[in-house]
Amino acid sequence: MPELIFITALLLAGWTFAGYPALAVWLARRREKAPLPATVELADVTVIVAARNEAERIGARVTNLLESDYPAARLKILVIDDGSSDTTATAALVSEDPRVQVLRLPESLGKAAALNAGMHRVATPLTVFADARQAFSGNAVSALVSAFSDARVGVAAGHLVLPGNESSGLYWRIESALRHAESTLGWAHAASGAIYAIRTPLYQPMPEGLLLDDVWIPLQALKHGFRIVDAPDALAVEPQAVAPSAEFRRKLRTLVGNWQLMAAAPWLLNPWRNPVFFPWLSHKMARLLAPWALLAALIASMVSTTPWMRWALIAQLLAYTVATAALLAPRLARRVPLATAAGSFLLLNLAALLSLPRFLIRPDRSTLWKGRD
Numbered sequence: 001m002p003e004l005i006f007i008t009a010l011l012l013a014g015w016t017f018a019g020y021p022a023l024a025v026w027l028a029r030r031r032e033k034a035p036l037p038a039t040v041e042l043a044d045v046t047v048i049v050a051a052r053n054e055a056e057r058i059g060a061r062v063t064n065l066l067e068s069d070y071p072a073a074r075l076k077i078l079v080i081d082d083g084s085s086d087t088t089a090t091a092a093l094v095s096e097d098p099r100v101q102v103l104r105l106p107e108s109l110g111k112a113a114a115l116n117a118g119m120h121r122v123a124t125p126l127t128v129f130a131d132a133r134q135a136f137s138g139n140a141v142s143a144l145v146s147a148f149s150d151a152r153v154g155v156a157a158g159h160l161v162l163p164g165n166e167s168s169g170l171y172w173r174i175e176s177a178l179r180h181a182e183s184t185l186g187w188a189h190a191a192s193g194a195i196y197a198i199r200t201p202l203y204q205p206m207p208e209g210l211l212l213d214d215v216w217i218p219l220q221a222l223k224h225g226f227r228i229v230d231a232p233d234a235l236a237v238e239p240q241a242v243a244p245s246a247e248f249r250r251k252l253r254t255l256v257g258n259w260q261l262m263a264a265a266p267w268l269l270n271p272w273r274n275p276v277f278f279p280w281l282s283h284k285m286a287r288l289l290a291p292w293a294l295l296a297a298l299i300a301s302m303v304s305t306t307p308w309m310r311w312a313l314i315a316q317l318l319a320y321t322v323a324t325a326a327l328l329a330p331r332l333a334r335r336v337p338l339a340t341a342a343g344s345f346l347l348l349n350l351a352a353l354l355s356l357p358r359f360l361i362r363p364d365r366s367t368l369w370k371g372r373d
Helices: 002-030 058-066 088-092 111-119 140-149 166-185 213-223 244-264 277-303 307-328 339-361
Strands: 045-051 075-082 100-105 126-130 153-161 195-199 227-237
Touching: 002 166, 002 277, 002 307, 045 058, 045 111, 045 140, 058 075, 058 088, 075 088, 075 111, 088 100, 100 111, 111 213, 126 140, 126 213, 140 153, 140 195, 140 227, 153 166, 153 213, 166 227, 166 277, 195 213, 195 227, 213 227, 213 244, 244 277, 244 339, 277 307, 277 339, 307 339
Parallel strands: 045 075, 045 126, 075 100, 153 227
Antiparallel strands: 126 195, 153 195
């Protein structure tokens, strides 16, 4: 029995982290890509930034958006001040540009409620969602808008760039390749919250306290028969490397959000109602189950008396030791091949392991969204 548990658990983890990504990338490479039109109709666009206690950087963020190469007459910016206790609302208007508006909420309600309130103010056919932390590349808005030249596209997803962080960089390179493959195959079901755009009429209000707007909003487009596509030239750049502790909190919040999303939208688990059930199961759900499979494999190895299982136990303990050491001594880990990647892998799966109990125990999940995280 321990041997069967070990093999089953290993197959699940292998499919999650290697099998499914490899299959998606392979299938995507075999599919011809239709060329984009030479000319793209430029629509009016509103960029929404939900912020809380961001007085120190919201001015620079707004300036960055105003410097976009998108036609100035067609670009609007809406900053939603989610009940800040500082001067975020005032700082957002420092440019005195009439294209910039601020909606100040009287109290902090969380990102979902802030976006719901802000979308009532949007009158443009396209909406771009952005965070206060990153900076857009000059062509980001144009690159997102170009994706909507295809009438079947409901959401365009840009790319988040994490410079100076080797572990996160490797994770995001793999994740970006997978998302691009899913886009090519029509399997895409999410975006990066730092940079994505939608057809405004497709927006559906989110339940208050929902954590993953960048999954909820694209899924609503899917339900209405539209596609989610990758816009690799639209970049949101993180200004500095993310500390492991902050990276862990962000991953935990995202993974808790996946459990929360399934509770709010149970149709995701129904293969007859979810148009992207297979990629959702293989990408999102499997990521939540994989750490439990790895834990089961470790326990099975410990209780088994089979000789080859003893070697499997030694290999697992060695791998976890290297990964733990990489997290505790990141500079030293850079000298050991794959050690940093092992540390990032351990961090991701530890966050996934803790996400279910965190979701079940903590009743007020809206506090997991913080303006400066």
